[in-house]
Every structure is written in structure tokens, then in C-alpha cells.
Amino acid sequence: MKHYRIIGENNWFIRLLIPYVLIVILALSTGGMIYQQTLSLVGEEARNNNMHMLEQVRSTLDGRLAEIDTMVTQVANDPKLVQLQKIKEPFEHTNTFKLLAARKSLYNFSVSNTFILDYLVVYRNSDVVIAPSLLYKSDAFYELILNYDKLSYEQWHRVFFEENCCKRFLPAMQAIYKNKSRSIVTYSYPLGSSPIAAQGSVVVLIDNEQVNQLLKGLAADHNGWAYIADENGNVISSIGDYIEFDPNFLDNSSDFIPPSAQTNGNMITHIRSDENGWYYVLAQSPHIVLEKVDYIKRITISMAIVFLIMGMILAYLFTVRNSRKVSNVLENNLTLQEEIKNQEPFLLSSFIERLLNGDIVSGSMMESMMKHLHLPPHISFVATAIVHIHPMNGSEEHRLKDLDRLRVLLKGVHRSCKIASVHFYDAAEDTLVLLFMEHHADPNECVFKMERTFEMMTNLTASEPNVSVNIAVGGIYAMLIDVSRSYGEAKQALNYLNRQQQQGIKWFHELPDLSDTHYYPNEIENQLMNNAKAGNFDEVEMLLDNIYDENFRKRNVSPSIQKLLLYEMAGSLLKLKEQLSLEDEMHVHTLLHQMIDMDNTVEVFRFMRQRYTWISKQLLLRKKSRNVQLMENIQQYIQYHYGNPNLNLDTIADHVGISRVYLSKFFKEQTNTNFSDYLESLRMEKACAMLRETEITVSEITRQSGYSSTNTFSRAFKRIHGINPTMYRDNFSE
Structure with a gap:
């Protein structure tokens, strides 16, 4: 009660409190203005980010679809495949051989697009499906290779074998393909140059999981969703519980649609592809975007409360100090004692x-x-x-x-x-x-x-x-x-x-005797660094497990000795960084700071293990990249020189700069076949093409195919095809 009497007897408290209240009001007003401005800027930033992400997805998918279109056009206009449309009895006379030859020719179309699961050619007249690795009648193909969850065989047959051939996409559907459950987007393209006269189609099976990977990067929160629709508004692929919008609504709306009942409270961003007219739609929950704004709001309120409390405390202290009454001095002493007690x-x-x-x-x-x-x-x-x-x-x-x-x-x-x-x-x-x-x-x-x-x-x-x-x-x-x-x-x-x-x-006196040394000999350090540089992930893991067991389980090593071990291992990491020219993502300096600040050396060792694992994986990727480039050089050299009778492992090894033994082993690992079989297969393929498509003599074909004599060529040809070259040419001329 004495405190309240002091405040009532003089007006120092109120006079000093008013300026601080005004300061708080000013701070709150400024915070409100900052909040509103930040809300506008963050919203604009979110719209720009969403639009940028959608454009990236659209650009990526347009590029992939363009690659697919290029490959499909090549397949659809291949003369060998087009001429098979007229066949009605696929397994009579030489038709079977023609189908097999056509299937083999499908291997000529390189498929490096990861979106493609497989590509097929379906023929209406013969009711046949062929692919690079299979040849089936339609019913057997649907039963054994590909069947859709929501399409019966009759429905599937009607779509691909009975309806008019045209370019179209079927939306993503679950299917069993080669005994595996897949989500597939199906793309159909008419065979030949005239869609009206086409009696077959090229069918591409697109892996919808690859498309979904692009969309998952957009809808980050659990309430978000995204979908891709064709020019008619049919949803091709989607993630999340989406709301399908009418194309006319999207065409007549801006790129950004604010939250409303129509959008189920989500912010909508959409764009349309200039290449194919497809729609890309992204929905995002507003609270994700406004999270930064709410943080600023909390900071502003907290600062206002702090200013208010500080103002009241300072006003009270100044009031007590400037009071002329002795009672105030005594009360100040009591307050001070109480404050000390509270402290x-x-x-x-x-x-x-x-x-x-x-x-x-x-x-x-x-x-x-x-x-x-x-x-x-x-x-x-x-x-x-x-x-x-x-x-x-x-x-x-x-x-x-x-x-x-x-x-x-x-x-x-x-x-x-x-x-x-x-x-x-x-x-x-x-x-x-x-x-x-x-x-x-x-x-x-x-x-x-x-x-x-x-x-x-x-x-x-x-x-x-x-x-x-x-x-x-x-x-x-x-x-x-x-x-x-x-x-x-x-x-x-x-x-x-x-x-x-x-x-x-655990009592300290129960601990085993301290070890004054750690286990990290030079040979273990060399093995660890060499295996990391070689990308031997399993060996690196085994060595790190051994180091951990020796220093953290088998020995009772003091924390200072453990830190000495970790500093030596960090030094090994720095050596690797300099030797391998790795970038700063190794975070070695962060690791050193952690060792200074953290008492938990087990956590630091775990972080050290992650760094070694990262190095091993990076170098393994480098090694694989070099192998791919080497194999491309070898295959390109063979393609250019297969007609040389003297082409062998020695000449290729000299060309690429490796030993003959390593080349033979490397070629076998990469192609699953030995060099001689691969070269013979390539020469026979070129020879068959010349027999079918040209009228040059067998002896000239022998020379261009890389054989030293006609007899050697004829024996090899008959061994592989069962007939001599002349009979093979006669069969095709009939």
C-alpha cells in the first residue's frame, strides 16, 4: 500500500510515463506499417517464386516432350515399320521374318529420355504389338506385359486397334507393366505420314513418377497441390487433392488467383505452354507464405511489450530517486532489498x-x-x-x-x-x-x-x-x-x-582406466584417404567403424584425446580437399568450429563420417562419368572403322590410350558381351542392310563389312542367319 501512496502523492510517475507511452504507440504504428508493407512484398515474392518454378517445370516438360516427339516421328516414318501395316497374317510365309527384322530395327532408335519407360508399335491389320525386346499378339501382350487397372482388354483394344489413329495423350493411370506396378501417361502417334490412312500407331509409355517429381518440388506443404492439363483441360498428371478448373476460367484469369471459396482458400498460380497449349496449375496454402509476416508481427508486439515494461520500470525508479520525502527513501530501501531477494x-x-x-x-x-x-x-x-x-x-x-x-x-x-x-x-x-x-x-x-x-x-x-x-x-x-x-x-x-x-x-569411479593414446595410425589414415579418393564407399564405412570402435568403445579415451583424434581426421579431410580440388560444401571449417564449441565428441565424429561419405560418393560419380565418356569414344571408333579387316583390341587400345587387357575387361563390363561378338554383330548388321537396300556385289559387301575374304564372310553369315548372303538377298527381293 505504501508504494501506491508514494505514486499518488507526487506526479513524477505519470509525467515520466507519458513519453514512454507515446514512444510505444509510435513503435506500434511503425510496426503496423512495416507489417502491411511486408505482407505486400512477401505476397509479391511468393507469386514471383511460384511463377518461376512453374516456368521451370513447363520448360523441362516441354523439352522432354519435344525429345519424345522427335523420336516418335523417326519411328513412325521408318519404311520398315510403315510397310508392315498391310500384313494381315503376321506368322505366315516370310511375314514372321519381316516382323522380327522390324523389331530388331527398333534398337536403332536411341532412347536417352528418362521419362520413357518403353515404346511400342501396334498394327491393326495383324493385331500385333512389337517393341525393341518383344513381339506379341495384342491379347497376349495385354495379359503378360501391360494391363491398365481401369481399362479392360476390350476397352484397351478399342482405343489402340479400332478407333481412328491420331496423336493423343491418355491421362496418368495405374498399370502393371512387366510385372511391376507403374503410373503411366500413354502417348499415341499415328504410323506413317498420313494419319487418316494409318493402320498402326507408335505408343510411348511415359513414367508418370518422373512427371510427379517435377510437381512435388512445387507443392511443398501438405495442403498444396498441382496438376498439368492438356489444351482441352483434361488432367494429365497431378499431385495432392486438386480442384480442376475450366480452361476458359484460366484463360480469362490473371496468372495469380487470390484465395477464395472457389479456390478452397488456396492461392492459385497458373501458366500455359506456348509449345502444346498445356496448363500448369499450382495451389499453395496462404499460411505458408504469411509465415514470415507473422514472425515480424510477433517481433513487433514483443518489442512493444518490452518498451512498455522498461518505460514503467524507469519511470518508477526515477520517481523514487527524485522524491524528497524520507519515507520514499525508506521505501526505496525496502524495494531494493526485495529486488535483491528476488534476484x-x-x-x-x-x-x-x-x-x-x-x-x-x-x-x-x-x-x-x-x-x-x-x-x-x-x-x-x-x-x-x-x-x-x-x-x-x-x-x-x-x-x-x-x-x-x-x-x-x-x-x-x-x-x-x-x-x-x-x-x-x-x-x-x-x-x-x-x-x-x-x-x-x-x-x-x-x-x-x-x-x-x-x-x-x-x-x-x-x-x-x-x-x-x-x-x-x-x-x-x-x-x-x-x-x-x-x-x-x-x-x-x-x-x-x-x-x-x-x-x-554412471559414477566416475566406475569408469575404466583412461587411455592416454588414441588409435589413428598412419596406415589407417592412408587407407581411409585412398579409399575415399577411389570412391570405395563400403571400405570407407568399414574403416570409420573400426576407428570409432577403437577410440569410443574399446578404449576409455579422455575428451581432450578424442578431440586430438578428431583434429587429425579433420586434417586428413583438408588434405583430401586440396588434392581433389573439392568445393567448400565439405564444411571442414564448420567442423573445426564444432569441435571447439561442442562437448559431445560422438556427434562431431558422426559429422566427420558424413563428410567422408560425401567425398566417396562424389568421386564415385566422377569415376562413372569418365567410364561413360570412354565407352562413347570406343563405340564411336568402332562405328567409323568396322570396315577395316585389321580392326582389333590392340588398335582400339592404342587409340584410347589404355592397355589391351583392361580394354577387353572394360568392354565386357559395359556391354555384357565380348569385343569379337560385338564387332561381328555390327558387321553383320551393316552387311544385311547393304544386301536388302543396295545392289552391290557380295564381294564388295564383304570388303565394306571388314571381312578379308568372301568365303570367310559367307561362312559367318550362314552360321548366324542360317542362309548364305545370296539367298538372303533373294528373299527380300521377292
Whole structure:
């Protein structure tokens, strides 16, 4: 009541409070303006980002579809495939041979587009389906190779064998293709140059999962969705629970449609392809976009509250200081004493922190602080313990709430069991430090109190689901100045529990003897670096497991020795970075800072393992890229020189600069066939084409195909095809 009387008797409080209230109002007004401006800018930024992402997806898909169109046009206009449209009895006379030859010719069309699962040619008159690796009648093909979940055989046959041939896309449907469940977008293109006269179609099976991968990068939140529709508004591919819009509505709307009942509360962004007229539509929940704005709003409100509180406190302090009445001075003294009393928990926490860190070395300073905090002056028993709390699952917000709740429960243990000699210190969100201090007490009784405290804590957390607690106890000493020593021993015990992946209570005196050396010999370092440079992922993992077992499980290595090991391993990483010219994504400097700031060396080692794994994978990718380039050079050389009778492994090895033995092994690994068989197959393919399409003599074909004599060529031809070259040419001329 005296405080209220002081404020009522003079107007200093109100006079000083008014300017601060005005400042708060000004700050709130400025914050409101910033909020509105930010809302507009963030909304515009979101629209631009969405439009940019949609344009990237559209550009990628247009490019892929253009590649497919180019390949399909080549297949549809291939004379060998077009002439088979007239065949009605595919398995009579030489028709079977023609079909087989046509199937083989499909291999000539290179397919490097990852969107394509396979491509087929269907013939109406003969009711046949051919592909590079198969030849079936339509019913057998539908039963054994490809069947759609939502199409019966009759419906499928009607679409591809009975209706008019035209260029069209079928929306994504689930299907069983070659005994695997797939989501497929089907593209049909008429065979030949005249769609009206076409009696067959080229059918491309497009992997809808590849299309969905593009869309998943757009709809990031769980309420978002996206779809692609053709020029008529038919949805080709989609993700999420989408709302299908009429094409006329999209054409008559701007690229950005704000949230409304028609959009189910989502923000809609859409574009249309200039290549094929397809629509690309993206929906995003507004709260994702406004998250940044809400953050600024919270900051503004928090600042306003802080300013208001500071203004009231300063106004009150100035009022008390400038008051001329003695009673105000007395009240100020009482207020100051009450404030000091309120600050005692914070002062005690600061005192414990300095004890743990070993910052107090003066006996007089220690006695003064203990007297001020009303602690007993003469301590004969001190010990520390670290309680580490592990919430097993849940979001970060729930995890923090659980940690706060558990810390409160654990701090209440000493009150429930009436132990007044334990003090708590919050070392981290998930870590409590317990400081036991006794004045003229029996050590055995003190140890009993500690054990009772730990038992109460473990019983308390045992009833908590998905929570585990580790308790590490340092040594027991008789002087308060040894608190930092006990704390260091407790950290060693906790580090040991983490390394061994154990749970429970661990006393420092229970630890095995410390090892003064770590395990990282030069030969292990060389093996680790060499295997990483070679991209041998499994070997690198095995070596790292061995290093971890030796230094973190089999040996009780002190944290300082463990950090020395980690510094040496970081040095190995820096050597690799310089030798391999790797970029800064290795984060080696970040790793070094972590080793300085973190006490958990197990976590640092885990990060070190990730860096070595990243290096191995990067170099493995480089190795694969070099192999692809080498194989392309070899195949190109063979294509240019297959007509040379002297072409062999030696000449190719000299050309590409590798040994003959390595070339033979490499060629076998890449093609699954040996070099001689591959060369003979290529020469026979070229010879067959010349026999069918030209009138040059067999002897000239022999020379151009790379054979040294006509007899050798004829024997090889008959061995492979069952007939001699002349008969083969006669069959085609008939």
C-alpha cells in the first residue's frame, strides 16, 4: 500500500510515463506499417517464386516432350515399320521374318529420355504389338506385359486397334507393366505420314513418377497441390487433392488467383505452354507464405511489450530517486532489498556456474558470495552430477515443452524427499547439473542422499513415455574449490555413456582406466584417404567403424584425446580437399568450429563420417562419368572403322590410350558381351542392310563389312542367319 501512496502523492510517475507511452504507440504504428508493407512484398515474392518454378517445370516438360516427339516421328516414318501395316497374317510365309527384322530395327532408335519407360508399335491389320525386346499378339501382350487397372482388354483394344489413329495423350493411370506396378501417361502417334490412312500407331509409355517429381518440388506443404492439363483441360498428371478448373476460367484469369471459396482458400498460380497449349496449375496454402509476416508481427508486439515494461520500470525508479520525502527513501530501501531477494536465484545460478567453470579461485571471494547467498560458510562435502534428458520423438516444439516440463519435475525431487543440500543449474535445454553441498555431514550419509535423489529421478522418468535419462556423477571432494574438478569428471562419465550408447547412472569411479593414446595410425589414415579418393564407399564405412570402435568403445579415451583424434581426421579431410580440388560444401571449417564449441565428441565424429561419405560418393560419380565418356569414344571408333579387316583390341587400345587387357575387361563390363561378338554383330548388321537396300556385289559387301575374304564372310553369315548372303538377298527381293 505504501508504494501506491508514494505514486499518488507526487506526479513524477505519470509525467515520466507519458513519453514512454507515446514512444510505444509510435513503435506500434511503425510496426503496423512495416507489417502491411511486408505482407505486400512477401505476397509479391511468393507469386514471383511460384511463377518461376512453374516456368521451370513447363520448360523441362516441354523439352522432354519435344525429345519424345522427335523420336516418335523417326519411328513412325521408318519404311520398315510403315510397310508392315498391310500384313494381315503376321506368322505366315516370310511375314514372321519381316516382323522380327522390324523389331530388331527398333534398337536403332536411341532412347536417352528418362521419362520413357518403353515404346511400342501396334498394327491393326495383324493385331500385333512389337517393341525393341518383344513381339506379341495384342491379347497376349495385354495379359503378360501391360494391363491398365481401369481399362479392360476390350476397352484397351478399342482405343489402340479400332478407333481412328491420331496423336493423343491418355491421362496418368495405374498399370502393371512387366510385372511391376507403374503410373503411366500413354502417348499415341499415328504410323506413317498420313494419319487418316494409318493402320498402326507408335505408343510411348511415359513414367508418370518422373512427371510427379517435377510437381512435388512445387507443392511443398501438405495442403498444396498441382496438376498439368492438356489444351482441352483434361488432367494429365497431378499431385495432392486438386480442384480442376475450366480452361476458359484460366484463360480469362490473371496468372495469380487470390484465395477464395472457389479456390478452397488456396492461392492459385497458373501458366500455359506456348509449345502444346498445356496448363500448369499450382495451389499453395496462404499460411505458408504469411509465415514470415507473422514472425515480424510477433517481433513487433514483443518489442512493444518490452518498451512498455522498461518505460514503467524507469519511470518508477526515477520517481523514487527524485522524491524528497524520507519515507520514499525508506521505501526505496525496502524495494531494493526485495529486488535483491528476488534476484537471489539468479545470483545463485551465476555462482554455481562460476564454480563449475573454475572461475572462483579466491577463498575470500567465495566466502563473501556464500554469505550473501545465505549458504553455510564451511563445506565438508561437494559433488556434482549431470542429468541428460533424451526425448525420443515428437516435433521440435513438443520436444522443448517436454524438456521444460521434465526439468520442473526433476527439480521438484529434492523437495519431495526433503533434500535441501542439492542445487540445480540449467546447463542446456536438455541438461541439468546437480551440485551437492553438505556442512559437517557424514560422507556415507551424503552418498546415500545422492543415490536416493538419483533413484527418485529415474523412477519419475520411468513413467514418462518416449523419454530416457542418463545420470553421470563426478568425484566426491571435501573443498568447494574442487567443484570444477568433480564437474569435469561428471562430463567424462556422461561422455562415456554416450560413446557406449548406454543408459542409466554412471559414477566416475566406475569408469575404466583412461587411455592416454588414441588409435589413428598412419596406415589407417592412408587407407581411409585412398579409399575415399577411389570412391570405395563400403571400405570407407568399414574403416570409420573400426576407428570409432577403437577410440569410443574399446578404449576409455579422455575428451581432450578424442578431440586430438578428431583434429587429425579433420586434417586428413583438408588434405583430401586440396588434392581433389573439392568445393567448400565439405564444411571442414564448420567442423573445426564444432569441435571447439561442442562437448559431445560422438556427434562431431558422426559429422566427420558424413563428410567422408560425401567425398566417396562424389568421386564415385566422377569415376562413372569418365567410364561413360570412354565407352562413347570406343563405340564411336568402332562405328567409323568396322570396315577395316585389321580392326582389333590392340588398335582400339592404342587409340584410347589404355592397355589391351583392361580394354577387353572394360568392354565386357559395359556391354555384357565380348569385343569379337560385338564387332561381328555390327558387321553383320551393316552387311544385311547393304544386301536388302543396295545392289552391290557380295564381294564388295564383304570388303565394306571388314571381312578379308568372301568365303570367310559367307561362312559367318550362314552360321548366324542360317542362309548364305545370296539367298538372303533373294528373299527380300521377292
